[in-house]
Amino acid sequence: MFLSEATSFGFFFLAPWLVFAPVIGLLFNIAFGGRLSEKWIGIVASLASGAAFVVSVMLAWSVAAGGGHAVSVPFAEWIHIGNLELDWTFRVDSLSTTMMLVVSGVGTLIHIYAIGYMHEDVRFKNDVGRFQRFFVFLNLFIAAMMILVSGDSYLMLFVGWEGVGLCSFLLIGFWYEMDTLARPSWANSNAAKKAFITNRIGDFGFLIAGFLMYWYLGQSFQFDHVFEAAKEVAATQPGVIVAITLCMLVGVAGKSAQIPLYIWLPDAMAGPTPVSALIHAATMVTAGVYLVTRSAELYMLVPQAQYIVAMTGAVTALFAATIAVGQYDIKKVLAYSTISQLGFMVAAVGMGAFVAGMFHLITHAFFKALLFLSAGSVILGLERGHHHAEDHKKESDDSRRRRSRETSDSKEHHEVFDPGDMRNMGGLRKTMPVTFWLYMIGTLALAGIVPFAGFWSKDEILLDASLHYPTVYWLLTIAAFLTAFYMGRQVWMVFFGEARHEAAAHAEESPKVMTVPLMVLAALSLLGGALNLPFEGFHNLGHWLEHTLLEVESLPLDLQVAGISTVLALTAIVVSWFIYGRNPLKAGQPDPLKKPLGFLFTGMENKWFVDEGYFAIIINPFKKLSQFLADVIDWRFWHDFVHDTVIAGTYNWVSNIALNDYADQKGIDAFANWLGTATQSLSATMRKVQNGFVRSYALSVLLGVVLIVGYLILK
Amino acid sequence: MVPVNYYIILSAVLFTIGALGVLIRRNALIIFMSVELMLNAANLAIVAFSSVIKSFSGQIFVFFVIAVAAAEVAVGLALIVEIFKSKHSIDVDQMSGLKG
Amino acid sequence: MTLELVTFLVLALIAIATALGMLLSRNAVYSALFLVLNFTTVAVFYLLLGAPFIAMAQVTVYAGAIMVLFLFVIMLLGAEAIPRTQVLPWQKPVAITLAVILVVEAAYLLVTKARPVGGVLPPGTEANTMENLQQLGETLFTQYLLPFEVTSILLLVAMVGAIVLVRKEKGVQR
Numbered sequence: 006m007f008l009s010e011a012t013s014f015g016f017f018f019l020a021p022w023l024v025f026a027p028v029i030g031l032l033f034n035i036a037f038g039g040r041l042s043e044k045w046i047g048i049v050a051s052l053a054s055g056a057a058f059v060v061s062v063m064l065a066w067s068v069a070a071g072g073g074h075a076v077s078v079p080f081a082e083w084i085h086i087g088n089l090e091l092d093w094t095f096r097v098d099s100l101s102t103t104m105m106l107v108v109s110g111v112g113t114l115i116h117i118y119a120i121g122y123m124h125e126d127v128r129f130k131n132d133v134g135r136f137q138r139f140f141v142f143l144n145l146f147i148a149a150m151m152i153l154v155s156g157d158s159y160l161m162l163f164v165g166w167e168g169v170g171l172c173s174f175l176l177i178g179f180w181y182e183m184d185t186l187a188r189p190s191w192a193n194s195n196a197a198k199k200a201f202i203t204n205r206i207g208d209f210g211f212l213i214a215g216f217l218m219y220w221y222l223g224q225s226f227q228f229d230h231v232f233e234a235a236k237e238v239a240a241t242q243p244g245v246i247v248a249i250t251l252c253m254l255v256g257v258a259g260k261s262a263q264i265p266l267y268i269w270l271p272d273a274m275a276g277p278t279p280v281s282a283l284i285h286a287a288t289m290v291t292a293g294v295y296l297v298t299r300s301a302e303l304y305m306l307v308p309q310a311q312y313i314v315a316m317t318g319a320v321t322a323l324f325a326a327t328i329a330v331g332q333y334d335i336k337k338v339l340a341y342s343t344i345s346q347l348g349f350m351v352a353a354v355g356m357g358a359f360v361a362g363m364f365h366l367i368t369h370a371f372f373k374a375l376l377f378l379s380a381g382s383v384i385l386g387l388e389r390g391h392h393h394a395e396d397h398k399k400e401s402d403d404s405r406r407r408r409s410r411e412t413s414d415s416k417e418h419h420e421v422f423d424p425g426d427m428r429n430m431g432g433l434r435k436t437m438p439v440t441f442w443l444y445m446i447g448t449l450a451l452a453g454i455v456p457f458a459g460f461w462s463k464d465e466i467l468l469d470a471s472l473h474y475p476t477v478y479w480l481l482t483i484a485a486f487l488t489a490f491y492m493g494r495q496v497w498m499v500f501f502g503e504a505r506h507e508a509a510a511h512a513e514e515s516p517k518v519m520t521v522p523l524m525v526l527a528a529l530s531l532l533g534g535a536l537n538l539p540f541e542g543f544h545n546l547g548h549w550l551e552h553t554l555l556e557v558e559s560l561p562l563d564l565q566v567a568g569i570s571t572v573l574a575l576t577a578i579v580v581s582w583f584i585y586g587r588n589p590l591k592a593g594q595p596d597p598l599k600k601p602l603g604f605l606f607t608g609m610e611n612k613w614f615v616d617e618g619y620f621a622i623i624i625n626p627f628k629k630l631s632q633f634l635a636d637v638i639d640w641r642f643w644h645d646f647v648h649d650t651v652i653a654g655t656y657n658w659v660s661n662i663a664l665n666d667y668a669d670q671k672g673i674d675a676f677a678n679w680l681g682t683a684t685q686s687l688s689a690t691m692r693k694v695q696n697g698f699v700r701s702y703a704l705s706v707l708l709g710v711v712l713i714v715g716y717l718i719l720k
Numbered sequence: 721m722v723p724v725n726y727y728i729i730l731s732a733v734l735f736t737i738g739a740l741g742v743l744i745r746r747n748a749l750i751i752f753m754s755v756e757l758m759l760n761a762a763n764l765a766i767v768a769f770s771s772v773i774k775s776f777s778g779q780i781f782v783f784f785v786i787a788v789a790a791a792e793v794a795v796g797l798a799l800i801v802e803i804f805k806s807k808h809s810i811d812v813d814q815m816s817g818l819k820g
Numbered sequence: 821m822t823l824e825l826v827t828f829l830v831l832a833l834i835a836i837a838t839a840l841g842m843l844l845s846r847n848a849v850y851s852a853l854f855l856v857l858n859f860t861t862v863a864v865f866y867l868l869l870g871a872p873f874i875a876m877a878q879v880t881v882y883a884g885a886i887m888v889l890f891l892f893v894i895m896l897l898g899a900e901a902i903p904r905t906q907v908l909p910w911q912k913p914v915a916i917t918l919a920v921i922l923v924v925e926a927a928y929l930l931v932t933k934a935r936p937v938g939g940v941l942p943p944g945t946e947a948n949t950m951e952n953l954q955q956l957g958e959t960l961f962t963q964y965l966l967p968f969e970v971t972s973i974l975l976l977v978a979m980v981g982a983i984v985l986v987r988k989e990k991g992v993q994r
Contacts, residue, residue, distance in 0.1 A: 697816025700911055703742050707918050714925045718932075721939035722828045725930055727869075730832050732926040736919045737839045743915035749848055749894055753855050756886065757839060760862050763878075771869045772938040776959050779871050783960070786874075786881050787971045791978030793886050797893045798982040804897050813907045 015067030019060045020078040020095035023105060023151040026056035031144035038137035047120030050140035054116045054147050058109035065102040073099055073552030077157050091226065096157030100553040103363060103546075104154035104295055111287045111370050112147050114522040118378050119143065119279035121518035125385050126277055129392075130180060130187050139179060139277070146172035150288055154295060158226035159215055162296065166211065166260065169289045174201040176284060177276040185275055186421055196272035203269040207259015214252035221245045232302040239306040250303055250310040253296060254317065261293030262344045263321045263351055268616055270344055274336040278381030281336060286343050286377050287370035294347070294366050297354040301554050305357060312474070314355030319470075319480035322348025324613075326487035330494070330598070331609030334425045335380045338495050342451065343373060345484055349466055352477055358469035359554050360547045364537045365462035367546075371533050372450035372459055375526040379444040380425075382515040382523070383499060386437050387424035390511035397511075422508060429506040430499045431589065436512040441500050443523045448496055450530040452489035452574045458533030460571070465539060468566045469558070482573065489574040493581030502589025727768035734761035748800050748810040752793070759789050827868065835861045848894045852887055859883040869940055873956055 030053020038046050068076070075098030084091040119139065127133050149172055153165025178197030184190035219226060221242070223234030239246050257263060262270040273285050284290070297304060297314065304311050322345045329341035346369050353362035423429065434441040450457035453464070463485060470478035504510040514520075537546035539562040551557045584597050599606050608614070694705075738761060741754025763782045770778020804810055838861065841854035859882045866875035960968060 695819060696908075697819025698908060699812050699815065700743055700746070701908055704911065704915055704918070707739055707743065707915070707922070711918050711922050711925065714922065714929065718925060718929060721822075722824050723939050724937075726828060726832075727865075727940065728930055729927060730835065732923060732930075733836060734839055736923050736926075737836070737843055739922070740915055740919045741843045743919075744912050745843070747848055749890065749897070750842075750851055753842060753851060753890060756882070757842070757855065757858065760859065760882070763874075764862055764865060767866055767869050767871050767874060768940060771871070771940045776956055779874050779956060780960055780964050782871075782874050783877060784964075784967055784971055786877055788974065790881050790886055791975050793889060794978050794982045795985070797889060798985040801893065801896070802985055810897055 015071055015076070016060075016063040017067055017076045017078050017095075017097055019063055020097055020155060021080050022060045023057050023064075023095075023109075023155055024148050026060065027053045027144040027148040027151070029053060030056075031141045031148070034137055034141050034144070038141070041137075043124055043136050044120065046137050046140050047116070047123075050144050051113055051116040051120070053144050054109060054113040057147060057151060058106070058113050061102060061105035061109050064097050065106060068097055068099055068102055068552075069549075073549075075099075075553065088224075091158070091160055093161060094157040094227075095155045096228070097155070098553045099549050099551075100295075100298060100363075101154050103367070103550070104291075105151065107291075107367055107370050108150050108154065108288045109147065111374050111526070112143075112150075112283055114525055115279050115283045115287075115374060115378065116140070116143060118282075118381075118519050118522040119277075121516050122279055122378075122381055122385065123277065125388070129388050130183070135179070139176075142172055142175045142179070143279070143283070146176065146284060146289075150292070153292055157228060159218060159228070159231070160226040162299070163208075163211060163215065166256075166292060167208065169284070169292060170201060170204045170208070170260075173204070173273070173284050173289055174198075176280040177273045179276055179280065185425065186423055188421070193275045196269075196275040200269040200273050203266050204259045207256045207266055210252045210255025210259070214249045214256065217245060217249045217252065222249075228299065235303055235306060243307060246303060246307045247310050250300070250307055251313065253300060253303075254310070254314055257293035257296060257314075257351065258317065259293075260296075261290050261347045261351060263293075263317050263348060264324060267321065267325065267344050268619065271337055271340045271612070274334070274340050278336070278377055278384065281340070282374045282377035282381070285340065286373035290343065290347055291350070291366045291370070294350045294354055294362055297351070298359045298363055298554070301354075301357075301359050304355075311355055311357060315352045315470075315474055315477050316355075318348045318350070318352030318355050319477040319484075320348070321345070322352060322484040323480045323487070324348075326484045326491070327609055328612045329491045330487060331596075331606055331611075333427050333596075333610075334423075335383060335427050335430070335495065335499065336377070336425055338427075338491060339373070339376055339380060342376075342488065342491070343369075345488060346373065346451075348484070349463065349481060352481060353466040353469065356469055356474055356477065358466060358558070360537065360544075360550050360557050360559070361462065361465040361469055363550060364546050365466060367536060368450070368458035368462040368530070368533045371526055372447045372457070372530040375443060375523060375530055376447040376451065378519070378523050378526070379440050379447060382440045382519055383430070383433060383437065383444075383512075384424045385515060385519075386433065386440065386512040387430065387506075387508045389513045390436075391422050391424065391508035393511040393513070394507040422506075424508065427495065427498045428590070428592075430504070430509045431502045431506075432500070432504040433509060433512055434500040436504075436509075437514045439514055439520050440523075443520070443527050444496065444500065446527040446530055448492045452492050452578065453485060453570060454574055455567075455571060456531075456534060458530050458536075460567075461534035461536075461538060464562075464567050464570060465537070465560070467570055468539075468560055468563050471563070471566050472560075482570065485570055486573045486577050489577035490581050493578040494585050497581060497585035498590060501586055503591075505590065505592035724768050724772050728765055731761045731765040731768070734758075734764070746811050746813055748803070748812050748815075751812060752796055752800070756789065756793070759785065824868075831861055831864055831868075835865070849891065852890050852894060855890075856883050856887045859887065873953055 030050050033049055033053075034041075034046055038049075041049070068074075075096060078095040078097060079092060080095055081093045082090075083093050123136055123139050127136050146169060149165050149168025151165070152168060153162055156162045156165060174197045177200050178194045180187075181194040181197065182189060184192035215226065218231055221234075221238055222231045222245075225231060225234075235246060255266075259266040270285055270290070274281055276284075304314070325341045325344035325348060329338050329345065332338045332341060346365070350362045350365050350369070353359075353365060446457070450459040453460045467478060467481055467485070470481055504512075535543070535545070537544055539560060544559040547557050547559045588597075590597075596606070602609075611617075694701075735758050738754045738756075738758035741757065742751050745751055745754065763785055766778045766782050766785075770776070770781075800810060803815065807814055835858055838854045838858040842851045842858065845851040845854060859878060863875040863878040863883070866872075866878060
């Protein structure tokens with residue numbers, strides 16, 4: 006697909022509005038948000054994001070109408086130094102429009118949901134003024150993500166890459182001065198830092214890949230140029246392409262949370278739930294998958310790198326799934342689930358099944374966003390119930406006190422309550438029915454039950470794996486089993502049984518502004534499979550992406566693979582019902598899996614101690630090294646010794662002792678003083694000549710005469 | 721005839737004696753007299769030379785010298801008398817008011 | 821040794837002796853009298869040198885008036901009492917040394933560098949017996965008239981000065 010004919014037919018000229026509609030929205034909210042009500046702040050932000058969605062639709066239609074060719078829309082000249090020319094150009098083709106539609110579509114729904122969510126959240130955390138800032142950051146994120154997916158070069162992709170990293174930092178650390186339970190703490194800001202730093206390590210890999218690309222593949226970052234040059238270089242120096250693709254894999258591991266850089270994503274749950282949904286489920290984390298898909302031509306040249314990518318994805322998928330089984334926080338389960346599903350996607354694109362990967366990306370965006378937002382609804386419901394329960398308790402305490410005239414201990418009212426802990430939930434399907442049904446739809450989609458969207462996309466990946474990479478196939482299959490298991494566990498623990506805490510007993514349903522977007526997402530999760538059904542004539546996404554990706558293998562449905570995965574999923578759900586659903590957990594009771602699995606469960610609970618390992622092996626030695634460098638080398642040696650003792654001391658010695666004492670005082674001063682005293686003593690001596698006796702004066706005269714006469718003689 | 725050198729040497733000796741008197745003696749009057757001696761020595765030399773060159777100028781000069789010496793002595797002695805009136809002594813060592 | 825030379829030597833000795841006498845005498849009156857003798861000797865020298873007028877003037881003015889004046893003042897002031905304490909102990913030796921050096925230098929100069937040539941005319945020679953006085957007077961009142969007049973003024977001033985100096989403030993004369 007070579008460069009454009011910028012057609013006059015189509016709406017390609019609208020491309021810059023993808024970025025600038027959200028930018029205008031955020032600038033408006035910065036300037037005027039203080040004077041607007043919350044409703045209007047949210048409306049402005051959602052309209053900005055919606056405008057981006059509308060533009061994406063029009064761009065997609067234009068691509069379709071134009072026969073699927075890629076179109077470049079030059080926008081601005083950026084760096085022009087000598088021979089180096091780097092410009093900001095928009096690339097509108099089938100792949101980028103797909104991403105644009107997902108990001109802006111799901112993003113807009115989440116904006117609308119966030120109006121309702123943040124309205125309650127800022128009140129639970131006692132900072133109503135921060136509402137405005139949230140929507141500014143959300144729009145900024147949409148703008149950055151748009152830059153990422155619409156760029157026509159790796160450079161613009163990286164600009165957007167960095168931008169979404171920044172927004173991730175800003176939004177994870179939104180409540181920067183507290184922890185998830187609203188206690189003053191460094192926890193949230195640490196989580197934000199962790200995300201940023203881990204992402205940075207991934208960015209380092211991306212940069213190295215970028216430099217290699219520029220150096221070896223034609224002095225350009227633009228996709229077309231790079232891919233052209235890659236074909237020639239692959240013949241002569243395949244190692245270069247391997248290096249580039251593996252360095253890009255490091256970037257993917259950072260952004261899309263693969264092993265070993267996935268550690269930030271669970272901690273990122275410290276951010277508000279809409280953030281978790283938008284950034285850490287639907288859009289930002291998929292940037293890595295997009296990157297690999299875009300670089301399909303590079304990866305197809307080096308099968309060795311492809312294998313490594315696929316294995317990374319598969320191992321991550323299984324690893325994260327095991328951790329998800331042992332988590333108690335509702336969002337953490339979903340976070341590890343995201344990592345696992347990302348593993349699926351990365352494995353897919355690693356294997357060369359780009360369409361399957363993109364398909365799973367799209368469906369995952371639908372149902373994971375649905376799940377996260379529903380989880381947010383659950384959490385808020387528990388918070389509302391907690392406050393209700395406290396009010397009741399206060400009333401009954403007051404009346405009790407009035408009756409018995411006792412003084413009560415007010416400490417009991419301020420217990421630390423974690424609304425996200427599943428052990429505090431239970432029986433919520435009665436108190437929050439809408440959320441319950443929405444959550445069910447999301448769960449079934451994620452577990453991969455026919456006919457939900459997740460089934461079709463996951464199945465395609467498994468099919469491709471079974472044909473080409475058997476190891477990957479088995480790893481992914483086990484991960485799929487575990488996925489269904491932990492989702493089942495979650496559903497039984499949260500919605501069934503009896504409430505294990507009074508907050509759950511008093512939980513309330515969420516308002517329409519939150520539930521309506523969820524219903525849209527639920528519909529998409531149900532029907533999204535239609536995007537790429539594995540039947541002849543229904544490979545819509547495949548055909549669509551074929552315009553960009555060249556090689557697309559469209560496979561028909563394989564009943565064996567589909568059957569195995571469906572049976573496994575159903576089995577997992579039944580097993581989870583046996584453990585968690587039949588005898589629902591009571592308050593204070595430990596997890597039923599704890600005793601049978603023993604140390605395995607402890608490992609799963611504690612995320613296999615990976616964070617602790619990183620701290621011990623990398624972070625603490627690094628801190629010690631930097632403390633050593635700072636304290637010993639910099640302060641004690643360089644500053645104290647070299648500066649103060651040696652340099653300053655020498656200087657002081659020179660100026661005070663050498664110059665001041667010796668040269669100045671003993672030398673020059675002494676000389677000047679000596680002149681004075683010498684003159685005084687000389688004059689004192691000379692004064693004796695004036696003794697007042699005339700006779701001696703006369704003697705002097707005679708002396709003079711004698712001398713003169715003597716001189717005359719000698720002359 | 722006597723060579724003029726002899727007169728000059730005599731004059732020099734007289735002059736020196738006069739100078740010694742000025743320097744050694746502490747009596748103001750003696751000092752004054754020594755000064756007169758010196759003047760006389762000079763007069764002698766002048767007259768000796770005037771005789772050699774056969775001119776009157778020397779004699780006339782000496783005439784004036786004598787006149788001036790007389791005037792000087794008058795005034796000088798008046799001064800010494802004055803000093804004696806205030807210090808009651810003519811020891812020149814007592815007149816050391818210029819001591820610095 | 822001609823008579824003139826002997827005369828000269830004798831007179832010279834007398835002159836020097838009297839001068840020394842004046843110098844070394846403890847009594848001021850003796851010193852004055854020695855000086856009178858010295859002046860008289862010098863007057864004789866003048867005669868020998870053919871300056872009779874000057875000789876007379878010497879005797880009259882110097883030996884006659886000036887020394888008399890000195891003697892008056894010596895009598896007036898009772899000048900014998902001079903205390904013995906020496907304030908400048910080094911004065912005498914240094915002075916004597918310097919005086920001797922001076923004489924030696926003068927002699928040396930005379931002998932080597934400044935050699936005046938010629939002899940003094942003896943008295944009675946033709947050149948000496950000219951109408952000495954007449955000539956002297958003429959020269960004095962014609963060629964040296966101005967110095968003469970000035971000298972007279974000088975004498976006047978000296979007189980007036982001497983009187984003024986000894987006068988008391990209130991005009992009361994002692």
